[in-house]
Amino acid sequence: MTKGTILIKNGTVVNDDRHFKSDVLxxxxxxxxxxxxIEAKDGIKVVDATDKLLVPGGIDTHTHFQLPFMxxxxxxxxxxxxxxxxxxxxxxxxDFVIPTRGQSLLEAYDQWKKWAxxxxxxxxxxxxxxxxxxxxxxxxxxxxxxxxxxxxxxxFMAYKNSFMVTDEEMYYIFKRCKELGAIAQVHxxxxxxxxxxxxxxxxxGITGPExxxxxxxxALEAEATNRAIVIADRVSTPVYIVHVQSIGxxxxxxxxxxxxxxxxxxxxxxxxxxxxSHMWNHDWRHAAAFVMGPPIRPDPRTxxxxxxxxxxxxxxCVGTDNCTFCAEQKAIGKDDFTKIPNxxxxxxxxxxxxxxxxxxxxxxxxxxxxxxxxxxxxxxxxVYPRKGRIDIGCDGDIVIWDPNQSxxxxxxxxxxxxxxxxxxxxxxxxxxxxxxxxxxIVWSNNKLSCVKGSGQFVPRPPFGPVFDGIEQRDKVRNxxxxxxxxxxxxxxxxxxxx
Numbered sequence: 001m002t003k004g005t006i007l008i009k010n011g012t013v014v015n016d017d018r019h020f021k022s023d024v025l026x027x028x029x030x031x032x033x034x035x036x037x038i039e040a041k042d043g044i045k046v047v048d049a050t051d052k053l054l055v056p057g058g059i060d061t062h063t064h065f066q067l068p069f070m071x072x073x074x075x076x077x078x079x080x081x082x083x084x085x086x087x088x089x090x091x092x093x094x095d096f097v098i099p100t101r102g103q104s105l106l107e108a109y110d111q112w113k114k115w116a117x118x119x120x121x122x123x124x125x126x127x128x129x130x131x132x133x134x135x136x137x138x139x140x141x142x143x144x145x146x147x148x149x150x151x152x153x154x155x156f157m158a159y160k161n162s163f164m165v166t167d168e169e170m171y172y173i174f175k176r177c178k179e180l181g182a183i184a185q186v187h188x189x190x191x192x193x194x195x196x197x198x199x200x201x202x203x204x205g206i207t208g209p210e211x212x213x214x215x216x217x218x219a220l221e222a223e224a225t226n227r228a229i230v231i232a233d234r235v236s237t238p239v240y241i242v243h244v245q246s247i248g249x250x251x252x253x254x255x256x257x258x259x260x261x262x263x264x265x266x267x268x269x270x271x272x273x274x275x276x277s278h279m280w281n282h283d284w285r286h287a288a289a290f291v292m293g294p295p296i297r298p299d300p301r302t303x304x305x306x307x308x309x310x311x312x313x314x315x316x317c318v319g320t321d322n323c324t325f326c327a328e329q330k331a332i333g334k335d336d337f338t339k340i341p342n343x344x345x346x347x348x349x350x351x352x353x354x355x356x357x358x359x360x361x362x363x364x365x366x367x368x369x370x371x372x373x374x375x376x377x378x379x380x381x382x383v384y385p386r387k388g389r390i391d392i393g394c395d396g397d398i399v400i401w402d403p404n405q406s407x408x409x410x411x412x413x414x415x416x417x418x419x420x421x422x423x424x425x426x427x428x429x430x431x432x433x434x435x436x437x438x439x440x441i442v443w444s445n446n447k448l449s450c451v452k453g454s455g456q457f458v459p460r461p462p463f464g465p466v467f468d469g470i471e472q473r474d475k476v477r478n479x480x481x482x483x484x485x486x487x488x489x490x491x492x493x494x495x496x497x498x
Contacts, residue, residue: 003029004396004439007040011049011400013390015056016371024054026396029438034392047434047441049400055370056388057091057122057397057437058351059377061266062242062319065095066115069323070341071332075417076324078119079452081347084322084415086442086450088348089432091122091397092374092387092458096154098129098163105130105140109148113457120455122437123397125381127185129154131162133169138176145180149459151382153182154242157224158189158216158293171231178237178470181462183264183380185240188224188249189216189294198338209279209287211337213295221294222248229256229263236474238262238466240380243321245271245294247305254314262466264380265315267306269346272318273353274422275300288330289420292321293342303357310372311363317377318354320346324418344422349409351399353423355430359403382464400434407431415448 008024013034023038024031040046065081067074076084078095085093095116099108105128116124128144130137130153144150155170156163165173170186177184197215201207206214225241229252232239244250244265253265276296281287290296309315323343333340346353351373358364364372370388378388385394406429407413411421435443442450 005044006396006436006439006441007038007044007046008049008054008398008400009038009046011052011054013054014366014370015389015391016367016375019366024390024398026398026436026439029396031390031392031394031396034390047400052433053366053401053403054390055089055399055401056374056390057399057435058089059317059374059387060085060090060093060320060322060347060350061317061377061381062268062321063093063095063347064321064323064343067098067323069343070339072325072329072341074323074343075326075329076322076345076347077417078116079121080415080417081322082119082121082124082455083448083450084348086122086435086437087415087432087448089351089399089401089435090347091399091435091437092124093122093347094125094127094381096127096129099131101132101162105137105144109144109150117457118453121442121450121452122455123395123458124455125383125458125460126150127152127154129156129163130165130173131156133165133172141176141182142180145182145462149457151182151460151462151464152185152240153177154185154187156187156191157228158187158191158194160191160195164191167227167231170228171235174232174235174237174239178235181464181467183238183240183464183466184232185242186228187243188221188228188241190220190224193220202336202338207336208284209291209337209340212291212340213276213279213298216293216295218246218248218297221246222252225249225252229253229261232263233261236470236477238264238470240264240266242266243268243271243294243319244306244315246297247299247302250306250309250315254309257314262470264466265309266317266319267310267315269318269320269350269353270296270344270422271306272303272357273349273426275302278422284334285327285330288333288340290344290422291330291337291340291342292323292344307357307361307363311358311368317380318350318372320350322347324416326419345414345416345418348414348416349423349428352407352428352431355403356428360429379465382460383458387458396436396439398436399432401430402433403430405429405431405433
């Protein structure tokens with residue numbers, strides 16, 4: 001797909017810092033002019049946005065398209081997944097490269113990038129997970145940062161005997177991230193206690209989906225979140241907690257933020273839109289559909305409290321952890337909940353869920369909505385203002401958002417490959433009526449017009465805004481400033497028996 005040219009008339013531009021009425025002209029995929037009464041030249045496509053908002057294309061910070069996981073592969077591949085994304089107003093996704101233990105990071109990265117380049121319908125980038133530690137891993141991290149456009153690395157504190165790293169390994173990974181100017185990310189659950197909890201549930205005869213949440217309660221997420229932040233603070237490097245699913249974990253992040261720790265928290269659409277009581281549903285398929293890690297919490301207050309934290313800025317930007325599996329895949333764990341592939345949908349409904357439960361409930365302003373769904377993510381992962389803003393010189397990724405139009409979410413109408421939608425039956429008011437990627441309309445009038453493989457990989461430079469002030473902070477916190485110069489001890493010393 002070539003870079004497009006389009007003129008959007010009579011809309012209200014909404015960025016994270018202000019909103020105003022204006023026309024917007026995109027030429028060759030880049031925003032060229034923003035002003036009132038832009039004249040439409042011959043041959044330029046014109047779209048009327050009267051009574052609608054123009055918001056930056058959404059950024060989903062957390063997807064797992066065609067992920068090989070727990071013996072199967074997630075059904076939303078990079079084609080279907082990005083179709084679903086643009087249908088909901090998301091125009092940039094950051095997926096995760098997850099090497100197996102012992103696998104070369106570069107080999108895994110090249111595989112993921114090949115999968116994506118052949119299929120993506122919008123721009124994308126890649127995080128890389130560190131599932132083991134060695135000198136080779138350290139060297140490959142440097143290559144990924146300096147030559148492959150990666151500036152974020154994820155550690156798993158869960159999935160024992162698979163992806164999980166130890167605290168010591170995480171400390172060394174964090175140190176390497178700091179040296180390279182990459183942000184450290186963490187899946188925060190106490191993996192040892194989860195493992196023991198799983199064994200306990202199975203021994204008790206609890207084999208159904210409810211065992212998933214019972215084996216990894218909120219306290220294990222909160223404890224691991226605190227531990228990850230403390231380790232990152234000892235290293236003095238920024239840390240980003242992915243998929244914050246509980247009030248306890250959010251409380252921990254808020255506490256450390258107030259103390260000046262450089263920590264960022266990512267709630268996801270699932271945790272903001274539904275609760276985990278569904279895992280107790282008597283229909284096994286229904287219950288299994290909600291299994292993901294960390295679990296969606298059964299406490300009905302959680303989604304409200306997480307939205308409050310987002311509104312206050314204690315949580316930062318909204319992802320999805322979109323990782324979808326159909327009924328027959330989930331059924332791998334029909335007799336043992338530990339074998340149910342973890343994952344839910346979200347990439348299509350993310351922005352409408354945030355609007356419905358944030359803006360429509362008076363918790364988020366229009367500008368805060370933009371911050372939560374695009375601009376803050378762009379800053380954290382260092383692609384701002386290319387992404388996450390409507391301004392001259394920015395990419396022409398724009399969503400025409402109708403705050404008054406409604407839809408009811410359903411698996412029968414969504415654009416995922418999965419046969420279930422965790423938001424089934426939820427009515428949302430506020431939807432993307434038109435999605436523009438690089439100046440081209442890819443979604444309008446409930447129809448997709450994507451070109452498979454047309455999206456581009458966006459490299460993310462290291463040492464982004466999250467590192468601002470870290471060097472000065474290190475100088476102030478240098479332990480040598482507290483060193484005591486004293487006369488050496490010259491008294492008697494006992495002799496220890498050998």
